[in-house]
Amino acid sequence: MKKWRMWIVLSVICTLLSGCWSSTPIEELDMEVGVALDRADESGGEEVAKPEGGNHKKLERIISTYQFTIPQGSGGAVMKSAGNSSSIKNYYNMSETSDSIFEAIRQLSLRTRRTPIGHHLKVIVISEELARSNNLTKLIDFFTRDNDIRPSVMLFVSKGKASDVLENALPGQTPSFVLEGIFNNRDRNMGIWEPVSLAKVVGLLQGKRSFLLQNVIAFNKATKLAGAGVIKGSTGKLVGFLDESELEGMAWLTGKGIGGVLKTYDPDTNNLITYEVKSMHSKIKANVNDGQISFDVKIKSTGRYAEVFAEEPKKLHDGIVKKDNALLQKRVVEMVQTTVKKMQKELHTEAAGFGTSLHNQHPAVWRSVKDNWDETFSQIPITYEVSLNIEEYGASDTTAE
Numbered sequence: 001m002k003k004w005r006m007w008i009v010l011s012v013i014c015t016l017l018s019g020c021w022s023s024t025p026i027e028e029l030d031m032e033v034g035v036a037l038d039r040a041d042e043s044g045g046e047e048v049a050k051p052e053g054g055n056h057k058k059l060e061r062i063i064s065t066y067q068f069t070i071p072q073g074s075g076g077a078v079m080k081s082a083g084n085s086s087s088i089k090n091y092y093n094m095s096e097t098s099d100s101i102f103e104a105i106r107q108l109s110l111r112t113r114r115t116p117i118g119h120h121l122k123v124i125v126i127s128e129e130l131a132r133s134n135n136l137t138k139l140i141d142f143f144t145r146d147n148d149i150r151p152s153v154m155l156f157v158s159k160g161k162a163s164d165v166l167e168n169a170l171p172g173q174t175p176s177f178v179l180e181g182i183f184n185n186r187d188r189n190m191g192i193w194e195p196v197s198l199a200k201v202v203g204l205l206q207g208k209r210s211f212l213l214q215n216v217i218a219f220n221k222a223t224k225l226a227g228a229g230v231i232k233g234s235t236g237k238l239v240g241f242l243d244e245s246e247l248e249g250m251a252w253l254t255g256k257g258i259g260g261v262l263k264t265y266d267p268d269t270n271n272l273i274t275y276e277v278k279s280m281h282s283k284i285k286a287n288v289n290d291g292q293i294s295f296d297v298k299i300k301s302t303g304r305y306a307e308v309f310a311e312e313p314k315k316l317h318d319g320i321v322k323k324d325n326a327l328l329q330k331r332v333v334e335m336v337q338t339t340v341k342k343m344q345k346e347l348h349t350e351a352a353g354f355g356t357s358l359h360n361q362h363p364a365v366w367r368s369v370k371d372n373w374d375e376t377f378s379q380i381p382i383t384y385e386v387s388l389n390i391e392e393y394g395a396s397d398t399t400a401e
Helices: 002-017 101-110 128-133 141-145 175-185 198-206 244-254 318-347 354-361 363-377
Strands: 029-039 047-049 055-057 062-069 078-082 085-089 091-098 115-117 123-127 154-158 211-219 222-232 237-242 260-265 272-289 292-308 382-392
Touching (some): 029 128, 029 175, 062 101, 091 101, 101 115, 101 141, 123 175, 128 154, 128 222, 154 175, 175 222, 198 211, 222 244, 237 244, 237 318, 244 272, 244 292, 244 318, 260 292, 260 318, 272 354, 272 382, 292 318, 292 354, 292 363, 318 382, 354 363
Parallel strands (some): 029 123, 123 154, 292 382
Antiparallel strands (some): 029 062, 047 055, 062 091, 078 085, 211 222, 260 272, 272 292
């Protein structure tokens, strides 16, 4: 009996010590970290004749560029030399053209012995041309269905070729990791919009809600965030862009900025005034009077003097602080008005949450306008109230009395 028990114990121990039966050596895998989707223009037009003489519309072909990381120590890094300088690429890209993103990734099997895996995918970049002509739901369908791909993958649009973004990085860096990491700087720059993941974008698209996707471009052999693309809820397509200043205006309008810089000039002295944002909050109030809709936006912020371009140090007495405060507040109103004007008059798309406020505060009114909300919003008056509080003055001798 004891011998029988001993064999059971030994069998269990051997089972626990054995390796994973389904494991694959890492050198046999291609780890996807980034995907870029571009439109493939082909000659011959979009119409293709059927054998029986009819016509059918050919699906749009897409160039899918996949970025794979090269594990350190694998010996696969590519060295580039230019004069006395050298750089190591710890990634490589492969592209395929197809009308199916799933087929494109499987086509890579004809070119490499390694198996692509999407467990570590970080970013998806979609080109402007492709995003303007396709509902994003179609473009991300494969990525949301694949069990290997995590819903935390971040989405971007690119005002240019998306594949160029995955080709640009400083020596020793991987573009996909750089894009993911830039969001850690949101407390330093309001030009960085909140990250939009696959999980979040699916809900926005299904709910037909307009939203922003960060725009990224290839810039001086590196990647740079440059404003945001506006996705129209009713179509799921890109309708235009907010530039960097307009995106900062959106951050103030929605209160979604974490930190950053606000600057303006004193018209009397032409001195630059720089305000470092430490916190911000925005509240949108919907008003309905005799069937007429209007909005009041109240914005509050606390911060500090970051820079005052005065030729000589001077005491920042209450009069000067109040004047600077007023100038900074005026600048915020100007930025917000510019952003709203862009949405109302040019893009005809509301992506700031005004509709959500109306829905929450006046649900019956919202139900009567929601089907044509973007056009209704373009005619709605909005007032703004901005309150900035300079709490700190820095460590220089230009202190408050």
